[in-house]
Amino acid sequence: MATLLTIGDAAKASGLSAKMIRHYEQSGLLRRSPRTDAGYRLYNSEQINQLRFIRQARSLGFSLHDIQSLLELWQDPRRESRAVKQLAQQHLNEITSKIAELQHMQQVMTELADSCRGDGSPHCHILQQLAKPN
């Protein structure tokens, strides 16, 4: 039984918002979905799987652009896993860079926060540091 879901139910089933599902369709990530006579979008289980795929990839931080590639690879029986792994590795590298950047901020911010009394006096090492010419 090809159960067809409207967008609200598809959203619940996939964990995405209806708003985003429409957006993905409009930006070419998803094919234009079949409609009822009234124009309501309808989703079958295959499409729900695709939505879940997108949600999981998003939760790993993949961009929609990368997800488009991942979807194409997923649906291509002649793909080479090399291509998938390369995308994954690139994304991993970006994640690692961002972590490093944030950790640097974290370190400096921790030092700054520790060096500020945080009381009723105006003296504040944080502001002093930010104001330093450097």
Add this chain to the structure above:
Amino acid sequence: MATLLTIGDAAKASGLSAKMIRHYEQSGLLRRSPRTDAGYRLYNSEQINQLRFIRQARSLGFSLHDIQSLLELWQDPRRESRAVKQLAQQHLNEITSKIAELQHMQQVMTELADSCRGDGSPHCHILQQLAKPN
């Protein structure tokens, strides 16, 4: 000697782009700067210091919204360092959250990447995992 710089030189002196300096002015972060008769913006050393302050706060990841507060505190001789520290601590918490989130992605992505052969075969654990109903 109150040396006055045009926006390009102010940009070089502060490490910001001219575009962003204009944007900061337009969004209310900076007071509208004095102009020449021809309408060119002019910056004195105090304003250059303010620009540097902004750049350093940006490099620590503070939002422009927070920077507005920091600038106000900086310029208020009756500030309480408590207020500054609170902003810093909040920002630090956000950084820490983002790091945690990214580290989670990093861990999952590492496992996924490791589980993919990355060769010419179509078999790919990464795609399998993304496609899993979960």
Add this chain to the structure above:
DNA sequence: GTTAAACCTTACCATTATGGCAAGGTCAAA
């Protein structure tokens, strides 16, 4: 059978920080 709630549709606006481009004015040096 009508009505009301809960859906759905599209379209537009907002966010955040930054960059690009275009059309045009200004200034300085050759």
Add this chain to the structure above:
DNA sequence: TTTGACCTTGCCATAATGGTAAGGTTTAAC
């Protein structure tokens, strides 16, 4: 005077998501 390097404003774009508004549809209750 011309030219190149500036400056101006204004508009558009990015990425992913949310909000709102105006209006059509479906379903359940009365």
